[in-house]
Amino acid sequence: DTLHLFAVPFLQILKDEQKRAEYDRFGSMGGMGGPGAGGFGGAQGFGGFDGFNFKGDDPFGQFSDMFQGFMRRDGGGEAGAGRSVDITARLRLTFMEAVNGATKQLNVTVPETCSTCHGSGAAPGKQPSVCGTCHGTGQVSSVSGFFHVMTTCPTCNGKGHVLKEADKCGSCRGSGVQQTNRTVTLAVPAGVYDGLRMRAAIDGTHHRLVVQIEVAPHDQFVRDGSDVHVHVKLPLLQAIFGGKVDVPSVKTGGTRSVQVSPGTQSRSKRILPGEGIKTLNSDQVGDMIVHYDVTIPNGSSLSEKAALLLRRALGDPDVPPEESPDSCSSGSGDSSKQQESQNEQSDANTKAEAQGQGKPKQKKKRRSWFGSSSD
Secondary structure, rough: OOOHHHHHHHHHHHHHHHHHHHHHOOOOOOOOOOOOOOEEEEEEEHHHHHOOOOOOOOOOOHHHHHHHHHHHHHHOOOOOOOOOOEEEEEEEEEEEHHOOOOOEEEEEEEEEOOOOOOOOEEOOOOOOOOOOOOOOOEEEEEEEEEEEEEOOOOOOOOOOEEEEEEEOOOOOOOEEEEEEEEEEEEOOOOOOOOOOEEEEEEEOOOOOEEEEEEEEOOEEEEEOEEEEEEEEEHHHHHHHHHHEEEEEEOOOOOOOOOEOOOOOOOEEEEEOOOOOOOOOOOOOOOEEEEEEEEOOOHHHOOOHHHHHHHHHHHHOOOOOOOOOOHOOOOOHHHHHHHHHHHHHHHHHHHHHHHHHOOOOOOOOEEEEOEEEEEO
């Protein structure tokens, strides 16, 4: 491989003292000078590897530079004509669009081969000349410590040829590339989330579109993975006696009715399975968690009688218990009963007298010393 091709000659130099001294002096094999002369730390030879710098924050930086040189030689580098690049874009979605999915269109700018010079960068009738720095290879060699590194030519940017300013294409200014506007239709699946990166092909080109998803927050729902949380205000009457309450729903996009149990406390919750958000690229659906916030009425808005009844029902020790009807009339109970008895007796006497008037009056007998006689 490439590393082996570079490592073997250097191993041979290390074994041969004459070649090593020659490399230390000239910085290249065969006594030919070149960039980075000094080899293993200049005239110090192996002298503690002074030429191979380990003092920086990245002790392997020299190896990184070497491998980056290999990558550039294998076709890396800046985007140009005929090279595939990733076009990045951001797509902002509403909360419900992320939940249910959507179809969106994005306008992007992509590099394409210049239609005037067909990628050569030269004006019509002009030809580029061979780069004098890399001699048409597009790469230059440099010495980094005891490694020989190939990097992209800084003069021609790896093209191997250069153009005079007067010979450059007027459409692309010598780059061989034109920026073209494209419209990409993106099918956003249900369940995408904030920060997700999606990739899509750009029709008619060899480039790819990399889209970063941004999801706007919702004023009622809070997402937690595939679950969704919602807070609902619960009136005190329903919290005490139970009933039904309408809650927002991500599943229907509207509201749904939920049964509330009697004695529901504030900050309690109700889990509705399968009514959350669909997991991306899966058939699983999360849950919706309903949080109850019991609303307490303002006592000053109640009437005096309603406030008294409420305080008494809630066991306020400062409010005396309500008096029963029997206890209210206990002071006059005996006199009332006596009066009722007298009325009943009077009615009985009146009735008896009425019955006596309808019979003949009998004479009374009286006793005398000489016998009985009648009046």
